[in-house]
Amino acid sequence: MSRDRQYRPRPGLVLDVDRSTPPVLMHHGEQLRLQKLPADRSRIIYPPEPLEPIEDPARAVREALASPVGSDPLSARLFAGMKLTIAFDDVSLPLPPMRRPDVRQLVIESVLDLAADAGVDDVHLIAALALHRRMTDAELRHVVGDRVYEAFAPRGTLYNHDAEDPEAMVVLGTTDHGEEVQISKRAAESDLVVYVNLNLVAMDGGWKSTATGLSGYRALRHHHNPATMTRSRSFMDRHNSELHHSNWRQGEVLRSAGVEVFQIETTVNNDLYGDGPMSVLAKREWEWNVRDRASFMASRAALDRLPAAGRRKVLHGWRAPYGLTSVQAGEVEAVHELTTAQVHRQQLVPVEGQTDVLLFGLPYISPYNVDSIMNPILVHCLGLGYFFNLYRGRPLVREGGVVIMSHPTTPEFNPVHHPSYIDFFEEVLPETTDPTVMAERFEKRYAEDEWYRHLYRTGNAYHGVHPFYMWYWGAHALEHLGGVVVLGGDPATVRRLGYRPASTMDDALEIASDIVGPRPTITYFKNPPLMMADVT
Amino acid sequence: MTGPTTADAQRKRPLRGEALVFEDSPARFGLARLASSLRPGAGAGTGPLRHTEDFAPPAIDADSWVRIRPRLAGICGSDLAAVDGRSSRWFEPIVSLPFVPGHEVVADHDGRRVVLEPVLGCVARGVHPLCGACANGDLGRCERLSHGHLEPGLQTGFCESTGGAWASEMSAHLSQLHEVPDELDDTAAVMVEPTACALHAALSAGIASEDTTAVIGAGTMGLAVVAAIARHCPPRQLVVAARHPHQQDLARSLAGSLPTTVATDAQLIRAVRRVTGTMVIGSGAQQRCTGGVDVTIDCVGTSSSLALALAVTRPGGRVVMVGMPGVTTVDLTPLWQREIALSGAYTYGTERLDGTEYRTFDLAMELVAAADLGALVSATYPLSRSTDAIAHAAAAGRRGATKICFDPQGTR
Incomplete structure (x- = not known):
């Protein structure tokens, strides 16, 4: 990002819509829309502008490793003959992927420099993907950089975590809540695990990194379930998230079992588009100049005219110019508190009061469709899971309120990445959309299905149970809301999700009015770039 | 008379x-x-x-x-x-x-x-x-x-x-x-009369109670076959390929309490895979279950329906053709490689049920x-x-x- 010295990022903003408010930009999957909102009862929440990035990221990383919190310097914890495992966040972070060099590359290179200085030669690098799909070689190379990739991948010491390899996983105990704790055997047997995070949202990091990223179904099922998710309010707010409480308990077991973790967490600003032609997407509409308008019109027309495959190629090829805003290293919990504050510094927007109707424009990407298709289950997950839960305090929408999501929601799936999603859509959703019911009736069979296991372990498929987790991600919202409307979605698909389709915003608001009453208040959560509402 | x-x-x-x-x-x-x-x-x-x-x-x-x-x-x-x-x-x-x-x-x-x-x-x-x-x-x-x-x-x-x-x-x-x-x-x-054809097909398919069975097609013949199977020779699990929503509803209804999965033609391979716990290999026209159902009854009789039947039938299984096939071009390699038995079921006559003969x-x-x-x-x-x-x-x-x-x- 090229910014002058006087650059002062503006905080997030809640704009009350009046008659002079211009139509607002709304993502609609792989397309863009302009939407006029009703005056005098609508408001738009804009994200803060990108924080100024750290000028010398490599130096910031070195300093963090040398001056960690709650821990000796990393160099003091490295010694010749030790087993060192470096685990790192997978392809689901950040979104979209960042331009080279990825922050993880900078961190891993610094860690490896220190390890080399200490004479450590037994080093493994593991993509801590839990039950996500295996990263491709190109994706691994992008994250760790050419130098690290060339040094480790050919020797088989840079690889994807495999939660279904019975020889490579170990159960270390159970929490006082009866939750099993399972982890990569390599990590468990290492003298030190260095976990390298890229914390895009407040949910990421902490004990969730090790206890989830390096774990498997046997442990994950204890917190990736409907009961836990409905008690996580929200799962973006660590201290009020049962998901995190469970992970923290599992972390305690890891610690008690002698697993030494040196946590490195990094944050980036929300500069998705830089100063190029896409920058209009991050601007506030009333500040658009002629060039911005032309740029928007051209982008919209091009995306509308391109075939779906072409749109996908263009959009998923985008690499964001994020800037590093902080690096924290040391003891897991101490590090995570600092990191969360940094995420909040970039993303938190104070919002007063709840709304009757909450409006999202869902973009083309979610954590689980990088270089892939946003299938209907991921639409549910992004809208009712991620976007709905981007709050602290209380939900943006009142209990019994309505969420309107703008997205085409076509029944398209990537059969390589999401094979069990297809079956989930064809078999489970026609039977039930109730997370608890589907968990009881279907989850185990999908989790233990040999074909899904085979595709997860040898291909690039998400684990068989993953679509269930994506559905559970929306469990809190499903319990809280009075209805969900999908604007511009394929009607049959939308109905299968248990939602109501609407072809226009007027239709959507009319459907919403049937649930929440006439002239509802409306809040448009204009996301991305990512932000989090601090609702009082 | x-x-x-x-x-x-x-x-x-x-x-x-x-x-x-x-x-x-x-x-x-x-x-x-x-x-x-x-x-x-x-x-x-x-x-x-x-x-x-x-x-x-x-x-x-x-x-x-x-x-x-x-x-x-x-x-x-x-x-x-x-x-x-x-x-x-x-x-x-x-x-x-x-x-x-x-x-x-x-x-x-x-x-x-x-x-x-x-x-x-x-x-x-x-x-x-x-x-x-x-x-x-x-x-x-x-x-x-x-x-x-x-x-x-x-x-x-x-x-x-x-x-x-x-x-x-x-x-x-x-x-x-x-x-x-x-x-x-x-x-x-x-x-x-069409029901008699369907009954004959269902009974001649030799469906055992522990079998899994697929029915391809849910027109008159396919639906009547589903009804016949449900009444006279219910397998452990039935899978029906029905293209249209009303056909899918009718198939579920006629199957009654028989455990039944209804899918479109395009979904059949995956549905059979789920039911039988097999795997899927290949893509496009070469996609098939590695295992499959014990018996498939093809009530359509086209090249594509027969190819689909061969793709979802386990090695050593049986395919019964009820739909009149006419001149059909189909790759019979799976028939050979998987030792699948292919037979026809035409009209009716006398059925043997539990040792008793019935018209x-x-x-x-x-x-x-x-x-x-x-x-x-x-x-x-x-x-x-x-x-x-x-x-x-x-x-x-x-x-x-x-x-x-x-x-x-x-x-x-």
Whole structure:
């Protein structure tokens, strides 16, 4: 990002819509829309502008490793003959992927420099993907950089975590809540695990990194379930998230079992588009100049005219110019508190009061469709899971309120990445959309299905149970809301999700009015770039 | 049935009436084939099928032949194939032209309602001694379909001598007639013949209670097969490929309490995979289950349905073809490599259930009543609207219909 010295990022903003408010930009999957909102009862929440990035990221990383919190310097914890495992966040972070060099590359290179200085030669690098799909070689190379990739991948010491390899996983105990704790055997047997995070949202990091990223179904099922998710309010707010409480308990077991973790967490600003032609997407509409308008019109027309495959190629090829805003290293919990504050510094927007109707424009990407298709289950997950839960305090929408999501929601799936999603859509959703019911009736069979296991372990498929987790991600919202409307979605698909389709915003608001009453208040959560509402 | 009466003898005299006649016209047969390549059912307007109000049904001068007056006559897949010029040339020696189509029929005879068992076997043809199959009661396997005192014809509706049900009057041998009980109305009764085909197919498939079974197709035949399987030979799990939403609903309904998964054709491989715990390999046309169901019943009879059947049937399993296939191009490598047995199921005769023999038609009448298969009759047309009727039947699935019938007396 090229910014002058006087650059002062503006905080997030809640704009009350009046008659002079211009139509607002709304993502609609792989397309863009302009939407006029009703005056005098609508408001738009804009994200803060990108924080100024750290000028010398490599130096910031070195300093963090040398001056960690709650821990000796990393160099003091490295010694010749030790087993060192470096685990790192997978392809689901950040979104979209960042331009080279990825922050993880900078961190891993610094860690490896220190390890080399200490004479450590037994080093493994593991993509801590839990039950996500295996990263491709190109994706691994992008994250760790050419130098690290060339040094480790050919020797088989840079690889994807495999939660279904019975020889490579170990159960270390159970929490006082009866939750099993399972982890990569390599990590468990290492003298030190260095976990390298890229914390895009407040949910990421902490004990969730090790206890989830390096774990498997046997442990994950204890917190990736409907009961836990409905008690996580929200799962973006660590201290009020049962998901995190469970992970923290599992972390305690890891610690008690002698697993030494040196946590490195990094944050980036929300500069998705830089100063190029896409920058209009991050601007506030009333500040658009002629060039911005032309740029928007051209982008919209091009995306509308391109075939779906072409749109996908263009959009998923985008690499964001994020800037590093902080690096924290040391003891897991101490590090995570600092990191969360940094995420909040970039993303938190104070919002007063709840709304009757909450409006999202869902973009083309979610954590689980990088270089892939946003299938209907991921639409549910992004809208009712991620976007709905981007709050602290209380939900943006009142209990019994309505969420309107703008997205085409076509029944398209990537059969390589999401094979069990297809079956989930064809078999489970026609039977039930109730997370608890589907968990009881279907989850185990999908989790233990040999074909899904085979595709997860040898291909690039998400684990068989993953679509269930994506559905559970929306469990809190499903319990809280009075209805969900999908604007511009394929009607049959939308109905299968248990939602109501609407072809226009007027239709959507009319459907919403049937649930929440006439002239509802409306809040448009204009996301991305990512932000989090601090609702009082 | 009762023996021939004086009234029957009088009715043997030809009475001129309304009929749809399939003429001996190779040129029109070709035109029908061409037209139907653009739109299924279009052969009715251009092909050899001709509507006439001045048709004199041929008389059969032999014992036990009577005249019957069709009340409802169904349009079957084999009828559509003939009308559209797509019948296999295999039929040439066992069909005689011109003929009046129509073999699914409920008719009036001597003041009673009857259904016709249309296979023209040795008894109807006056062939003595009976062939081995007819002697065993396996009428559909008769070896004398072009012999005896009738012109060649495997069934009524494909035989010049007998006429057919797409007419106001036709001939029938007394051995072909089954009296309809009062509890079956006409729409139920006209379903007896296709249901008998479905029953025969289901029972001949050898489905065991621990098996998994797939049914491909959910038109009249597929749905009746589902009903037959559910009633007489329920497997551990049934998977039905049904293309249209109403077919999917009907398949679930007819399966009753039988554990059943309903999928579209495109979803079938995945559905079978889920049910059988197998894996899927290959992509596109080469996609298949590594294992699969024990038995597949193909009620469509096209190249793609047979290929799909082979893709979802386990090594050592069985595929039964009920839908009339015609000339079909399919890669039989899986048949060889996976040692799958392929067999046909044609019409009916005698079934063996738990050591007891039953006429298939008797079982069919009971099944039609029990499963309310008369509800599958979606629309009836007078003979004069044959083009509309054929078009409706050819597009039945897309138009939310199942069985289309003619009302030969024009009284509905």
